Amino acid sequence: MTDAALTVRNLWKIFGRGSDRIVGTPDADLSRADLKTKTGCVVGVRDVSFDVAPGEVFVVMGLSGSGKSTLVRCLTRLIEPTSGQVEIDGHDIVKASESELRELRRTHASMVFQHFGLLPHRQVIDNVAYGLEVRGISKKERRAAASEVVELVGLSGYERSYPDQLSGGMQQRVGLARALANDPALLLFDEPFSALDPLIRRDMQNEVIRLHRELGKTMVFITHDLQEALKLGDRILIMRDGGIVQIGTPDEVVAEPADDYVRDFTSEVPRSHVLTLRWVMRDPRPDDSSEGPVMTSSTVVRQAARAALASEHPVRVVDAGELVGIVDSDAIMRVVVAEEEAHS
Numbered sequence: 001m002t003d004a005a006l007t008v009r010n011l012w013k014i015f016g017r018g019s020d021r022i023v024g025t026p027d028a029d030l031s032r033a034d035l036k037t038k039t040g041c042v043v044g045v046r047d048v049s050f051d052v053a054p055g056e057v058f059v060v061m062g063l064s065g066s067g068k069s070t071l072v073r074c075l076t077r078l079i080e081p082t083s084g085q086v087e088i089d090g091h092d093i094v095k096a097s098e099s100e101l102r103e104l105r106r107t108h109a110s111m112v113f114q115h116f117g118l119l120p121h122r123q124v125i126d127n128v129a130y131g132l133e134v135r136g137i138s139k140k141e142r143r144a145a146a147s148e149v150v151e152l153v154g155l156s157g158y159e160r161s162y163p164d165q166l167s168g169g170m171q172q173r174v175g176l177a178r179a180l181a182n183d184p185a186l187l188l189f190d191e192p193f194s195a196l197d198p199l200i201r202r203d204m205q206n207e208v209i210r211l212h213r214e215l216g217k218t219m220v221f222i223t224h225d226l227q228e229a230l231k232l233g234d235r236i237l238i239m240r241d242g243g244i245v246q247i248g249t250p251d252e253v254v255a256e257p258a259d260d261y262v263r264d265f266t267s268e269v270p271r272s273h274v275l276t277l278r279w280v281m282r283d284p285r286p287d288d289s290s291e292g293p294v295m296t297s298s299t300v301v302r303q304a305a306r307a308a309l310a311s312e313h314p315v316r317v318v319d320a321g322e323l324v325g326i327v328d329s330d331a332i333m334r335v336v337v338a339e340e341e342a343h344s
């Protein structure tokens, strides 16, 4: 279909008896509650389409019950979609046979779950190597490959430990290493850090950012936590009642929420941490000073603030050598002051 790492088109998942006869009929337009009352069926995923570019971190976020887990499970058919298309790395997932699917899950799309699902009687190294073992790779080779990823996730020295000897955060590192050992094109994370306490959670988020920087893997990351979504995502898909409410970059979602639902839960976000100069610049005028500091439109307001406020001249926003806008210091102040008011 496209050059995307992942392509999803018109994906539906409806649970319940007779659910396969709903898509394409007027019943499909009913709200989730009305459909349930009329047919007893529950919409898990409603007509979802999106593309994820190679190397992108794509976050799916929504409140509990919005359909995130169902969506991510449909991508590798851990849950069978009711209708629609999914392509991973050029492979048609919906048409794949059982054996092709097993192979795709092993080599193209690895999943990291909230519950680590580690094998308790196996040492770390053999948990990490498990996927390679299933693929029939020799012990020597798989141990060598596993050692590499164990080191990558910061678990060197724990190769011989058993899962119950490790903390929750370390167990999740094993889960991460196990997913990476397959060297998949796509990593799928289903709320992997939700059960971890906040400090460990922050460490693990940073770990994902570091791994992404080092390995450049395409990632789909499910979370109900907006801060996590904003921190990790190149783009964020916001779900409600199984459907898409908005897809956008973190700054787009905060600056231009698609509706009151998104506005509501982005209202607490410190805007200066997320908004970029693109959202606060004005058109250049002939009488603008040419002596102000030069920054790109993707500079985050908070990072720009100090230099912008210290200069007597407004910031010149330059992308690819071209002057695209001007940021006056009061535009910066408006963001910072609005943020302080929101939190006072």
Ligand SMILES: Nc1ncnc2c1ncn2[C@@H]1O[C@H](COP(=O)(O)OP(=O)(O)OP(=O)(O)O)[C@@H](O)[C@H]1O
Residues within 6 Å of the ligand: 015, 016, 042, 043, 044, 062, 063, 064, 065, 066, 067, 068, 069, 070, 071, 224
């Ligand atoms: N096997 C099932 N049978 C019937 N309904 C289901 C089934 N699995 C999920 N659902 C329903 O589908 C909807 C979406 O659930 P899903 O678990 O995907 O949401 P979620 O956003 O991942 O929520 P959470 O963060 O709580 O896991 C919910 O209304 C849920 O009750």
